[in-house]
Amino acid sequence: MTLKEEFATRNFSIYGQWTGILAMILLFALGIANIFTFNVVIIIFCALAFVSAFVIVFIEIPLLLRICPTSATFDAAIRKISTNYTRALAYAVMGTVQFLSIIGRPTSLIAGAVVLIIAALFYALAGIKGQAFVGSKTLGGQGVAQMIV
Template identity: 35%
Template sequence: MGLISIVLLIVLGIVSFLSHIVFSIVGWVIAFILIFVEVPLCMKFCPTSPRFDSFVAFFENSWFRAIMYLVFAVVMFLSNLISTGPLIAAAVALLLAAICYGFAAFRGQAFASTSMLGGTGVDNVV
C-alpha cells in the first residue's frame, strides 16, 4: 500500500495540479519522503544529509510508520475540504497503508523489506 500511495501521489498530483496547486506540491513532497522511507535502495545511492538519514531511520518502527501515514492521509483529506478532486484516492491509499502498518505493529510484526527495493541482501550487490 505504501508503494501504491507513492504512485498515486505523483500521478494524481500531476492530474490535479491546476485545481489543487498547493496540495499537488504537498503530495509530491510526501511522495518524495515516502520513496526514501519505503525504498531503502534510495538511501544507499542518493546523497543525503545525516539529519535526513536519522529522520528516515526513525520510521523503521511500524508504529511510527502508521502514525506518519495517518498524518499524511489527514493532510491529503484536507485537500478535499476545499474542493473534491482526485487526490481523495491518494488519501484513501495513505489511510489504508496507515491501517496496515498499525495492524502489523499491534500484532508485533517486524517490518519486512525485499531485496528488490533495496532491503535485506542488497549490501552484497551494491
C-alpha cells in the same frame, strides 16, 4: 524470495510496504493531474502530495538512502521511521493531510489519501499482531543494500 512468496508470509508490513509504493505512484500522478487547476489551495495540496511521494520513496526503498546524495539530517529523519508503528503514524499523517485537500474542493487527491490510510492500517495491524518489520527484497530490503555497497 519471490514477490508471491513474500505475500504468502501474511506479514502485514509487506502489505503496508507495497501499499505505500502504490500510494507513492498515485500521489505523484494525481499531483500532476490536479496541479493545473486555478485553485491555490489545491495547488498547495498537490505540492504536499509531491513531498509525500518523495518521502515515501526514501522510506520504502532503503537502498536509495545509500545511493542518493541527501543530507545527514534528512537521512536521520527517514531512518527514524523504521518500525511498524512509526510507519503507521507517518502514513496516517500524510493521509490526513491529503484528506484536508477537500478544503479547496473535492478532487481525486482523496484517492491518494485513502491508499495512504490503508497503508497506515496495514502497518498498524503488523504492530498490533507483533509482527517484526520485514522489508521486501524486491525493494532493497533484507541485505540487498549491504550486498551492493
